[in-house]
Amino acid sequence: MSDSKINMVAPPEGVVGEGFFATKLNDVVGLARANSLWPLPFATSCCGIEFMATMASHYDLARFGSERVSFSPRQADMLMVMGTISKKMAPILRQVYEQMAEPRWVISVGACACSGGIFDTYSVLQGIDKVIPVDVYVPGCPPRPEQIVDGVMKLQELVKSESVRRRSSPEYQELLASYNIK
DSSP, X not given: OOGGGOOOOOOOSEEEETTXXXXXXXXXXXXXXXXXXXXXXXXXXXXXXXXXXXXXXXTOGXXXXXXXXXXXXXXXXXXXXXXXXXXXXXXXXXXXXXXXXXXXXXXXXSHHHHHOTTOOSTTBOSXXXXXXXXXXXXXXXXXXXXXXXXXXXXXXXXXXXXXXXXXXXXXXXXXXXXXXXX
């Protein structure tokens, strides 16, 4: 296979020499985090079926370091909320989010999770961002697996560029405080 066909992750900027490579710690940590996201699926509807297709061999989310699907919030760092979330489920979703260790990221998948979708009723939460902070929105009803892969890739870009100390910054603490999260 020629070198042009190999799709590898580009190294961060740094100093390259014979037998060594030096760069910033933020860049290395960001690269490692971005390529080892462990998803926690919180699927309630048809978007969950599309997520299953995304994890299958044809789309293969494992290419992006998300091979290990975790069903324990304490062992995941990427919460993927898919489908309709009722107002009765909102406290459970929030509890799952709070049980995840920092750093943690959230992808809202599908119209129902993003905005309530077609269910503009008293019992459906009109977007999960009313309960927890969201990093990436993937629209669609249901979104195609390609869109979910694109959402994960957008999150990877965010994670790569995030400072190691961002989670302890006053801005981040203020964001969590706006959701009443400690």
